[in-house]
Structures are given as structure tokens and as C-alpha cells.
Amino acid sequence: MNKYILSIDAGTSSSRAVIIDKKGQVMGVSQYEFTQYFPNDGWVEHNPLEIWNSQLKAIKDVLKKTNISAEMIHSFGITNQRETTVIWNKETGEPVYNAIVWQDRRTKDLCEKLKNKNLETIFQNKTGLLLDPYFSGTKIKWILENNPELIEIIKEDKLAFGTIDTWLIWKLTNGAKHVTDLTNASRTLLFNIHTLKWDEELINLLDIPKNILPEIVSSSEFVGYISVNILGSKIPITAIAGDQQASLFGQMCLDEGDVKNTYGTGCFCVMNTGQKIVKSKNKMLTTIAYQLNGKTNYAIEGSVFVGGSLIQWLRDQLGIISHASEIEDLANSVENSGGITFISALSGLGAPYWSPDSFGSIIGITRKTNKGHIARAALEAIAIRTYEIISCMEKDADIKFSSLKVDGGACANDLLMQIQSNIINKKVIRPKFTECTSLGIAFLSGLASGYWKSVEDLKDIWKPEKIFSPKNEDQRILSDWNKRIKKIN
Numbered sequence: 001m002n003k004y005i006l007s008i009d010a011g012t013s014s015s016r017a018v019i020i021d022k023k024g025q026v027m028g029v030s031q032y033e034f035t036q037y038f039p040n041d042g043w044v045e046h047n048p049l050e051i052w053n054s055q056l057k058a059i060k061d062v063l064k065k066t067n068i069s070a071e072m073i074h075s076f077g078i079t080n081q082r083e084t085t086v087i088w089n090k091e092t093g094e095p096v097y098n099a100i101v102w103q104d105r106r107t108k109d110l111c112e113k114l115k116n117k118n119l120e121t122i123f124q125n126k127t128g129l130l131l132d133p134y135f136s137g138t139k140i141k142w143i144l145e146n147n148p149e150l151i152e153i154i155k156e157d158k159l160a161f162g163t164i165d166t167w168l169i170w171k172l173t174n175g176a177k178h179v180t181d182l183t184n185a186s187r188t189l190l191f192n193i194h195t196l197k198w199d200e201e202l203i204n205l206l207d208i209p210k211n212i213l214p215e216i217v218s219s220s221e222f223v224g225y226i227s228v229n230i231l232g233s234k235i236p237i238t239a240i241a242g243d244q245q246a247s248l249f250g251q252m253c254l255d256e257g258d259v260k261n262t263y264g265t266g267c268f269c270v271m272n273t274g275q276k277i278v279k280s281k282n283k284m285l286t287t288i289a290y291q292l293n294g295k296t297n298y299a300i301e302g303s304v305f306v307g308g309s310l311i312q313w314l315r316d317q318l319g320i321i322s323h324a325s326e327i328e329d330l331a332n333s334v335e336n337s338g339g340i341t342f343i344s345a346l347s348g349l350g351a352p353y354w355s356p357d358s359f360g361s362i363i364g365i366t367r368k369t370n371k372g373h374i375a376r377a378a379l380e381a382i383a384i385r386t387y388e389i390i391s392c393m394e395k396d397a398d399i400k401f402s403s404l405k406v407d408g409g410a411c412a413n414d415l416l417m418q419i420q421s422n423i424i425n426k427k428v429i430r431p432k433f434t435e436c437t438s439l440g441i442a443f444l445s446g447l448a449s450g451y452w453k454s455v456e457d458l459k460d461i462w463k464p465e466k467i468f469s470p471k472n473e474d475q476r477i478l479s480d481w482n483k484r485i486k487k488i489n
Helices: 049-065 110-116 121-129 136-145 152-157 165-172 200-205 243-250 308-318 326-330 371-397 415-423 436-449 453-457 478-488
Strands: 004-008 014-020 026-033 073-080 086-089 159-162 177-181 215-216 220-226 235-242 258-261 266-272 285-292 295-303 341-343 361-363 403-407 428-429 464-468
Touching: 004 049, 004 136, 004 436, 014 049, 014 220, 014 436, 026 049, 026 159, 049 165, 049 464, 073 165, 073 243, 073 436, 086 136, 086 165, 110 121, 110 136, 121 200, 152 159, 152 243, 152 266, 152 326, 165 177, 165 220, 165 235, 177 326, 215 308, 220 285, 235 371, 235 436, 235 453, 243 258, 243 285, 243 295, 243 436, 258 371, 266 285, 266 371, 285 436, 295 308, 295 371, 308 326, 326 371, 326 415, 341 478, 371 415, 371 478, 403 415, 415 428, 415 464
Parallel strands: 004 073, 073 235, 177 215, 258 403, 403 428
Antiparallel strands: 004 014, 014 026, 086 159, 220 235, 258 266, 266 295, 285 295, 341 361, 428 464
16 A cells, blocks of 8 residues: 655645655645734734644545545654744633734733843843744743633643644644644744753743643654544654744755745745854844754744735735736836835844834835836845845855755745845755645654655655746845835834
């Protein structure tokens, strides 16, 4: 009987399930969007039960449409949107509050208070992170402080915290497993990337009860089984990784200095630094890339909060396109952006600015400005923000690299990829299978379950689809950006 790997990618806007064979071929994909809630300005929430139901629906749907039974699944891996915070009652299985999403900015005042107490250095030295609302720790604190009825539940050890991986595994195992992996733990502000443990000092500084935290496991190891009553068969769970780390692995960025950028809801650029912890001097994040066979690989990362979501904004709020796929043709309808700079700070600015109060702007509008100019300036904004991060990472790691591997939905846009190559003046390599998060978690799952014998087996699977080489580009784009971003930051 043929065997396959089942990957789920629990993303920011959708739940995806993918079945992959031994050659890395995608046998089937199923995907369902779920609701985004914006209860206040700067707040972003998800319904954890809707995430669970949409993810389960995607899993069952992909098995059905590929005619692959649960018994034919060799092992299972989960990759997920990171930092998004869920707290639930272990006895009832009910969330006590909506999931607070990584994009949410409600804890910026708390982060400022911690900075004013000169605590950021302690957090950065231990976690590799900066004090920003992006991370899970302050979200946990906010939920606990704003729901005083939880005090008794905590005392009775009935409360559980998790990122989305933890929540879904708890549901898939019928509450038997409360776990996360090192990559997700490293994004909480509570995990020490040197000792590879939850850090007592940081937990106390944020006043978070330790008994709500999950057990930490490797990115690639047997964790437990999907309960038989979920899919009709006991399927081993053998991999967990945050989506950007899974993407790094799926891109086969396994050597020191290898870099990938994912163009999803946000843009996330990650450089593998091997088994060396690189402390950033340019406000990048130091994080765990993955742990495999007992060895921990580290990375530096730059996060752009608004990437593909900028195109969604043009569609949903501005209405200049009906479908996201139309952006390329519209941007190609003009030769350049007509002097427009689109500052894409719709959810504040991430690296290297870390300015949650920054706001978006479209600067340089004249009577001649049309929809095409705005569309092209939006694509340039995505590419420029990535350029800013790459420049900082090169300085931090003291490594010059010759190419950038790309993935995520927006990398299908040839114009965006060409603009990116022009701006960074490096080759941009797009693989045949651009959903590298799903492929990466499948690789990590298959290595742990023996589906693939070694990393060498995987290197033959990854193949490029198209390479974009830099062409001469008007340097005015970067010059205008550098002048104009100072007006809002």
C-alpha cells in the first residue's frame, strides 16, 4: 500500500491540508478561509473553534478528493501561524477568549511599560526577541488580566495556553497532548533560546502561571497519535514547526547563510545561521530555525507585518481590483509608479523599525495618478520592505549572499519577483512548489517517521521553477522611500 505524508498549514487567513508523496509531489490540497475579527482599532482576533472546524474540514476534504484513506497516511506534521495566542479550559475544551492574532497591537502600552523599566535587554538576551505586541507573552497577560474569572480555573490547573499548533494538536489528540515545539516556543517571550527551556525569570516578569504552558518537543520527533475517532485511524504526529521555520526547511536552506523570504499575509525573511546564535545589532530577531536529531539550528529573521495583506486591502477596502490575481496586470499597465510611494504600515511597522504606531501613506499623488500607479507602488513597497530586512541581516551575520529563495502566494506574481530582484540586486529563485511551509513540515515529519532516510534524500526533491535576475532599475524608488518613510515613522 502506498503511503503519504499529511501536512496541515494553519495559516493566518485559512486552514490548509496537503498530501505529499515520497517524490515531494502534491497529491492534493484543500483549503478553507476563516473569519477575521477586528473588534477595535489595531485588534485582530480569530475564533479558535472556527480554526479547528475549518482545519478538520480541510483534512477530511483532501483525503476524500484524493481517494487516500487515513490508513495510507504514514505520518502527520503541523505548521502554523506563529505568536497567535489561544487560552482554553482543559475540562470543557472551550476557549476562554478569542485567539489574539500575531498582527494584534493591543498590548503596545504594556510593551512600552516594560521598556521603560529597562527590561527589553533581559528579554532580548534570553529570547532573541524585542518587546513588541507581536509576540505571545503580552497577549497571554492581557487575556488573564481582562478575564478575572480565570483565577480559580488556573488554581485548579484547568487552564491551558497554546499557539495554534498546540491548540490543534490538543484537539486532534482529544486532549491527550498539550505540546509545542521549540520554534513556536521561541516566539513567546517566555522561552530561553540558550537553555531551550521556559524561563522562570521571564515568566515571573510577565506574571504568567507556569502550569498553563505546554510541554516543549523537537521540531521532528514522535509526539503522539491523532485520535482514532477523528479520522478513523491512529496517525502518528511527528513534526511541529512555525510556518516560517517550516518554509526555511522546505526551501532546503540548511546551510549557514541560506536565506528565504515568504510572501504571505506578511513577509518573513529568514537566514539560517547554523548552530550559532547571532545577536542582532539592527533590530532583527534571533530565533530557532529547527531542531533535528538533537541539533538545534538558529536563524535571524525580519518580519514585515503587511505583505500580501496590502493587496487584499487594495481589493477589499479600496476596491481597485476584484481579485488579488488582478494586481499584476494592473501594475503592468504603467511603466513605473509615477512617483508614488506606498508606505505599507497598515498594522504598524515591523523590523527594523518596530513602530506599532506608524501608519500607512500613499505619497506623491498628482492629477496624473491612476490605479495602475498605486498598484505598482504597492508591489514596490512589498519589495522595499524585504530589501530593508535583507540589508540588516547581511550586516548582522556578516554574510553576503548571492540569491534569495522565495515562496508564499504572492511570489507567483512575476512582476513583484522582478521588482524584488532589481531592488536587492540579487537573483530571486522561485521553486516549483511555492507552498514551502507545507513541504517543509512534510519533510520534518517524514524524517522523524522514517519515510525519508536522511536530509540528502530531500535535496533531490527541491527544484527551481524560475530564476529572476536583476535588471537596471530606477534608484529613485529607494531614494523616495528613504525620504518619505521618515515622515510617518
